[in-house]
Amino acid sequence: MPPAIRIEDLTKDYWVGFWRKRPYRALERLSLEVQGGEIFGFLGPNGAGKTTTLKLLMQLIFPTSGRAEILGRPVGDVSARRRIGYLPENPYFYDYLTAEELLQYFARLFGFSGADARKRAATLLDRVGIGPERRRQQLRKYSKGMIQRVGIAQALLNDPEVIFLDEPMSGLDPLGRRDVRSLILELRDQGRTVFFSSHILADAEAMCSRVAVVAGGRLAAAGRLADILAFQVRGWELVIDNLQREVLIRIAPQLTRSTEISPGRYALDLPLDPSPERLLSELTATGAVLVSLNPLRDTLEDFFVRRVAEIGEGARAARQDGAHAGD
Amino acid sequence: MRAISAVAVNVFKESVRDRVPYNLALFAVVLIGASYLLGQLTAGQDVKIIKDLGLAATTVFGLFIAIFIGIGLVSKEVERRSIYALLAKPISRPQFILGKYAGLVLTLAANVGVMTLALYAVLAYLTFAAPPQLREAWDAPGLDPRLLQALGLIFVQLMIITAIALFFSTFSSPMLAAALTFGLFVVGHFNADLKNFDRVMQSKPAIWLARGVYHVVPDFSAFDIKTEVVHGLPVGAAYLAATIGYGLAYIAGLLVLSVLIFSRRDFK
């Protein structure tokens, strides 16, 4: 069973400068595999090469070198496109069409006949929550969130086996985000493969089995998210209420940082060692009240910054680890 | 094939909902109506003038429709990025280009059709309103079916212009594409003068250059049979066939080039 998506040494150079002489390497030798039926997060800061990778997979741009396959067929194979769906980043559709017409148009491209096309369009518009009156309005009248939903609908028209989503949460309010999240989980439960890119860690954490992290056009890490970030706990955050000033001054040497949230309530950053239980019992003995105790993790941004610096210094080891972790 | 027709229908829909062609077609109709009024002032010359104006208006307005929609065909889609979602569907890039072209030709046909009907309507009125002796004096009958020959050639001419606009829009910005297409239209109309440069120039390289340009630039002057048709002169069937064949072959060449360029393009 071939992997749903296989990317091998994919590289993309753009030629910039006045005479187009200087190459700008947007993607360097990316290698990845995504198995069928999993939700794969493709993470990275803005400009890392996520959208470039997706465009290469959709053959909107052509690689400088390397290759990629979707469902065992080389990228660009028109017949393979019958089995995939794609939602571009910040999508724009034809604003003179209604949502209904757009979906019917695309459905016809998939080979649905007139009546079937109409039925399919209606089903999907129901699924993404665009009502019967709304769907007859021209797209130029839609909000960003609604366009995003139309985008998801058109990505699912053909019951695809693999779905590519580029920043699917962008422009959505928290309610919309939750809807999309549950939709993606539902797709996974139906046995489909979802490949989505995002720069928001929380989205990935909630859904993905595996992730790949790109930064500066290169693969920084790949594997299970927990594995990647497990060893990144660097301390604790203790939020405590009713803390007296004298106590704070006394324990100050044990803290890496303290922040006053409101009179008496503080957020204290503690180092990883020693374990915070002792300090906690000390503080509660003085009458302070525990609000919360959480491990402090690197944010994905911290991770990126460090990784990019490491890569910049020519630390190839991490990259090679990352490249193999996905096999 | 289905993909091409789906794209074509979409282009037609877009052009119908875009107010521009409606305005132009309406304006052309008004112009033809106004030419009827002008005709009243010129005692007996009205039929000729209306044919002249009708054919000229059809050409000019068809030209503007061809250019303004033609340049947007590809550039607008790429600029607005609506092409991303479209090309991820099972449609190849050549099918996309051909579908766009077919849609625009459809739009042109509709517009030229409207203008033709308007023209014949006015001519019909004039013909029946004119006394028989006046009708005898006309070079050509009022409701001359030969006008359709002129209109047919005008339509093929517009198809060529559309192909040119499409070609330029596969790789350059809308404004540049419009300017280049319009420029080629103007040069193409004076093409006949280029052919006869040997009459007035001595330098051999200049003559060869002029002849080369004559063959490369689309030969729009050959499509202009307004004079013959309006004055009732015959136009050879072989002439029509050769000219139309030329147009179709030229269009084919342009479409192939457009497909080639478009197929290798990166969409940033």
Place this chain on the structure above:
Amino acid sequence: MTADRRLAGGAALAVAAFAAAIGLQMARDAAYPRDESADRALMYVQSPAALGRIVLSFDALAADVYWIRALQHYGGDRLSQTKQRKYGQLYPLLDLTTALDPYFTIAYRFGAIFLSEAYPGGPGRPDQAITLLRKGIEAQPAKWQYYHDIAFVHYWQLQDTEGAARWFRMAAAQPGAPNWLEPVAASMLIRGGDRASARFLLQQILQSEEQWLREAATRGLRQLDALDAIDQLRVIVQRFPPPAGERYSWQWLNRRGVLRGIPTDDTGMPFELDPVSGDVTVSPRSELSPMPARSPAPK
């Protein structure tokens, strides 16, 4: 690489399509020869007023186009070996050009020279030349060049020295007119025009900025030189007739020792000596031909 093979195939297909197009074009042109569009039996637009309306604000540009066509038409007819030279479209083209752009000075002045030129150098229509120039005067009443050109047509083509004098006078009255116009007008009246005045006039025209005006003036001066040369040659021919029974010929005069070689005009074309009458004329094959119908009297 299939991608490259497709590119090559596509390029070949495009080339084939364009080649077919050009082939059809050439075949059609062979069957239906296309003279320059101005030569069509019917000019599409005859009326300057209608044309002006049609071209909207591109009058000046359209004027330029018609000007080019006028030149091509004139040049085409004049240089053509096979066609019967009619110059039929010259006046309409110039009329249209000047209607579109009434300030198009060259067009008026070009018309003045070449419309009035006798066949086969031009259509031989001095009346059209004058009509055109009068239009120019209507548009720009103070332009002395137009009056001057009308005077010249009267003088050179119509042999109407009185008319010429009148127009030279009017030219002299315009602002900026050169000061030799009055004396020339006077000499027209006094001597009925002579070669010296003609020479003077032509030498003034030789100063013009327009190249073809200069060329026309040069030609005129050469014609005058030819006339002078002919006068001298006639004297010699009459003084030394050939012996009885022989015909007039240059060779006889060479043998006689009164002439060296065969005399030519300024363009290098030998003068013709009529073997019977002994009359000396400019060769009809010379560029100077046709000579002015009635040559100005020698002085």
